[in-house]
Amino acid sequence: MPYISNTDEERAKMLAELGLNSIEKLFKDIPPELMSSSFNLPKGKSELEVRRFIKELASKNITDLICFLGGGFYDHFVPAAVGAITSRSEFYTAYTPYQAEVSQGTLQSIYEYQSVISSLTGMDVTNASLYDGGTAICEAIMMAVRITRKKKIIVDEAVNPIYRKMLHSYAANLNFESIDVPVGKDGRADRKTIESELDNNTACIVLQNPNFFGCIDDVSDLADLAHTSGSLIILSTYPVSLGILKSPGEMNVDIATGEGQSLGLGLCFGGPYLGLMATRSKYIRQMPGRIVGETADKNGKRGFVLTLQTREQHIRREKATSNICSNEALCALSALVYLTLVGKHGLRELAELCNVKACYARKRFLEIPEIKQKFDSPIFNEFTLELPANAEDVISKLVHKGIMAGFPLGRYYKNMKNCILVALSEKRTKKEIDFFAESLGEIL
Amino acid sequence: MRLIFEKSISGKRGVRFPERDVPSACNIPDGLKRKNYAELPEVSELDTVRHFTQLSQHNMGVDTNFYPLGSCTMKYNPKICEEAVLYKGLADLHPLIPQLPDGNKLTQGALQVLYETSQFLSEITGMAEFTMQPLAGAHGELTGTMMIAAYHASRGQKRKKVIIPDSAHGTNPASAAIAGYEVVSVPSNAEGVIDLDEFKKALDKETAAVMLTCPNTLGLFNTQIKKIADKTHEAGGLMYYDGANLNAILGKIRPGDIGFDIVHVNLHKTFGTPHGGGGPGAGPVGVKKNLVEFLPISRVVKKTDGTYALEYNYPSSIGYIAPFYGNFGVILKAYIYILLLGQKGLTRVAENSVLNANYIMKKLEPYYHLPYMRTCMHEFVISAVKQKKNGVRAVDIAKRLMDFGFHAPTVYFPLIVEEAIMIEPTETESKQTLDKFIDIMIKIAKEADENPKITKTAPHNLGISRLDEVKAAREPKLRWTK
Numbered sequence A: 001m002p003y004i005s006n007t008d009e010e011r012a013k014m015l016a017e018l019g020l021n022s023i024e025k026l027f028k029d030i031p032p033e034l035m036s037s038s039f040n041l042p043k044g045k046s047e048l049e050v051r052r053f054i055k056e057l058a059s060k061n062i063t064d065l066i067c068f069l070g071g072g073f074y075d076h077f078v079p080a081a082v083g084a085i086t087s088r089s090e091f092y093t094a095y096t097p098y099q100a101e102v103s104q105g106t107l108q109s110i111y112e113y114q115s116v117i118s119s120l121t122g123m124d125v126t127n128a129s130l131y132d133g134g135t136a137i138c139e140a141i142m143m144a145v146r147i148t149r150k151k152k153i154i155v156d157e158a159v160n161p162i163y164r165k166m167l168h169s170y171a172a173n174l175n176f177e178s179i180d181v182p183v184g185k186d187g188r189a190d191r192k193t194i195e196s197e198l199d200n201n202t203a204c205i206v207l208q209n210p211n212f213f214g215c216i217d218d219v220s221d222l223a224d225l226a227h228t229s230g231s232l233i234i235l236s237t238y239p240v241s242l243g244i245l246k247s248p249g250e251m252n253v254d255i256a257t258g259e260g261q262s263l264g265l266g267l268c269f270g271g272p273y274l275g276l277m278a279t280r281s282k283y284i285r286q287m288p289g290r291i292v293g294e295t296a297d298k299n300g301k302r303g304f305v306l307t308l309q310t311r312e313q314h315i316r317r318e319k320a321t322s323n324i325c326s327n328e329a330l331c332a333l334s335a336l337v338y339l340t341l342v343g344k345h346g347l348r349e350l351a352e353l354c355n356v357k358a359c360y361a362r363k364r365f366l367e368i369p370e371i372k373q374k375f376d377s378p379i380f381n382e383f384t385l386e387l388p389a390n391a392e393d394v395i396s397k398l399v400h401k402g403i404m405a406g407f408p409l410g411r412y413y414k415n416m417k418n419c420i421l422v423a424l425s426e427k428r429t430k431k432e433i434d435f436f437a438e439s440l441g442e443i444l
Numbered sequence B: 001m002r003l004i005f006e007k008s009i010s011g012k013r014g015v016r017f018p019e020r021d022v023p024s025a026c027n028i029p030d031g032l033k034r035k036n037y038a039e040l041p042e043v044s045e046l047d048t049v050r051h052f053t054q055l056s057q058h059n060m061g062v063d064t065n066f067y068p069l070g071s072c073t074m075k076y077n078p079k080i081c082e083e084a085v086l087y088k089g090l091a092d093l094h095p096l097i098p099q100l101p102d103g104n105k106l107t108q109g110a111l112q113v114l115y116e117t118s119q120f121l122s123e124i125t126g127m128a129e130f131t132m133q134p135l136a137g138a139h140g141e142l143t144g145t146m147m148i149a150a151y152h153a154s155r156g157q158k159r160k161k162v163i164i165p166d167s168a169h170g171t172n173p174a175s176a177a178i179a180g181y182e183v184v185s186v187p188s189n190a191e192g193v194i195d196l197d198e199f200k201k202a203l204d205k206e207t208a209a210v211m212l213t214c215p216n217t218l219g220l221f222n223t224q225i226k227k228i229a230d231k232t233h234e235a236g237g238l239m240y241y242d243g244a245n246l247n248a249i250l251g252k253i254r255p256g257d258i259g260f261d262i263v264h265v266n267l268h269k270t271f272g273t274p275h276g277g278g279g280p281g282a283g284p285v286g287v288k289k290n291l292v293e294f295l296p297i298s299r300v301v302k303k304t305d306g307t308y309a310l311e312y313n314y315p316s317s318i319g320y321i322a323p324f325y326g327n328f329g330v331i332l333k334a335y336i337y338i339l340l341l342g343q344k345g346l347t348r349v350a351e352n353s354v355l356n357a358n359y360i361m362k363k364l365e366p367y368y369h370l371p372y373m374r375t376c377m378h379e380f381v382i383s384a385v386k387q388k389k390n391g392v393r394a395v396d397i398a399k400r401l402m403d404f405g406f407h408a409p410t411v412y413f414p415l416i417v418e419e420a421i422m423i424e425p426t427e428t429e430s431k432q433t434l435d436k437f438i439d440i441m442i443k444i445a446k447e448a449d450e451n452p453k454i455t456k457t458a459p460h461n462l463g464i465s466r467l468d469e470v471k472a473a474r475e476p477k478l479r480w481t482k
């Protein structure tokens, strides 16, 4: 029997100590009529058989296409040292660090994680992680509702449409009202409409930078606007872009959120990922999730503990700032190790590399006469093209040439059936980009 | 240990990127660029690896130490699961692929994993269908509570209350409250389970649901559970099962058979996926037939031709609660775990976890106060009230255990037991380990009598002594700054 080490003899001895002669007796509290009516599962298999089977399943997923698909989830390079650290079982087989003295490894690493994310986002404080970039936005909204005691949420339509769908189901069930504002002609947030929607009942404005269409922006003016009406501004960010882009802190944002997948995590079919959240010091007591703080032991030696726990469910129960308990600690460790390896100058270099590849690719595509640039705003690593044909058809044809061309925007935006969202990472080479451009030219 | 920032030396690098191979220049306008570089460490790869390896050595994990943390099911995590999530085709699979034209065809293996795991969980818990999307137990609770609201709304009702026993985990009331419900806390009786009379008083037409874990957080099975379910249903409410304690009952009882309508399962507890120092976990939610229409979208279906697909067209659904299909990497590990153990193996998990817990409980009973003298399930709660007379509290015993190479049990939870110490050994631990643990617990009980100062000032052997939590909260220092 795998993973149970006691022998029949040992079990018998233990039962004898309990004065019992069979394990069944331990379940005597369960009325017989409540016992399982069925438990129809396959017979257990050996590790070798299971391994073979999983390899076979893995081979039924197609991952050897050249990837230009992004949409908030990117094919970045992950240095080998990230996995070498996160696969240390002292880290991954530990629980939440409630017992600080035997969890200093986890606690110090979370403290370091909070430090790098705070610095990256230009915010004061960061929590120990949330589930993902989408639930991070939902938590940020609930936080803004608590802080402002208002219930209206203004959401830019260029916030990832998947996150907007999540936000809509949270809104429907959690009793706040959200209004989606279409993006402006240049691909940036539409100031006029946002201003006209903003009123004294508005808890927050939710934006994303770079936005879903790949456009970059400076939302400082919107932050000022929000603040004049007693509202907050929430900005969802792409952490790699912060190697070069103006940080949420510099734009006077109140709550920065983001998906941390790009920081050393695999795409892994949608998870586990990493929800980033950072805010200003004055809002810390309304922040959801765990927070690690520095302290000292009896002898004055520095150490780290979970702190400000009176916000949390295990203490405050129904009055807690959030219901979150388990978070994405190991993913936060990946992000920390990744950012440590990449380093201060490396992150800038990486961000520039992604940007120049995107600029080159866009230039190549725009050389094809039938293709138009959808928006004029500057881009980071992703951009929107308008094709002379249905984007889904083009994507299908390119799959046959070995290219995962991008995301068909018509799926979430009715008027964009011919638009495709194309993403570049440092992994894409000039040769691959040229091949993509040539193949696209042939198809159109 | 020094912080990584304190080891940083300007100019050091841990990774190099390929040289630029495209002729374009960076075209981001200066006004959109950040003024200063983010303060990331500047260290070599070796510095990085050594720093984090040393940090890891300041942790206890299941692989290094016995970890009897109650309610957390810290069982051994099979290594094949860790290996498999790295396979090509799984680790590098983009989650948006199924949303491309014909994308389902490109992800058949992954969709099969999701579909079959959900089928296994339905059979294990006696439910009609599962969503694999919730990203942890608490997220499952919120998803479940949203479905409860949708169910009542569909019947033209807006019920206000969720009944939760006072022994419940904090996430239960927190999840219900976030979903807009008033939480009614019902006390436990002398047997350690929800008081039936108090329960009946609390139950009325405003009750949307009753949220329970069974066995409960005291490790006790509620023999009246069917009655509670029947009463709740009579009043038009739903029964929600917090599956955090499912380990005890695998193959023995199914929540669906005993009257529960909704259940979440913590894959990171019962199904052997590691806890990662706090996460990631996964909290899939299963429902009975009458609630299937409210499940989140997307849903994974098996077509008549044997292929798998994602479906989105469910008008009564509560909508999206996660970006994709759940914490796929965690789900994959749980899937492998179920395949390895199979029907018999899973049943033995329950039997051995219950045996291990009862064995320790029996051996400790002469030395510690046992608030509920009953057969326990996979975990049990003792109290340090005897030791408290000498000034030794539960937390002191927890810290003292560390000196002997054990992770502490859960302390001060559930809230209804004074000086609670909650012990969950799990099925994967051997009698030898349990015996060692028992010996040390007895030794500590004696020490608390004879020389309480040692216990009260523990730990002594860790290189770090007890940390000042009050100071941390009073003067919050939450990040390094230059």
Ligand SMILES: Cc1ncc(COP(=O)(O)O)c(C=O)c1O
Binding pocket: A324, A325, A326, B071, B072, B136, B137, B138, B139, B169, B171, B172, B213, B217, B242, B244, B245, B266, B281, B282, B283
């Ligand atoms: C009884 C009980 N319910 C719910 C939860 C919440 O689960 P999670 O941490 O996965 O959100 C836990 C775990 O801590 C638990 O022990």
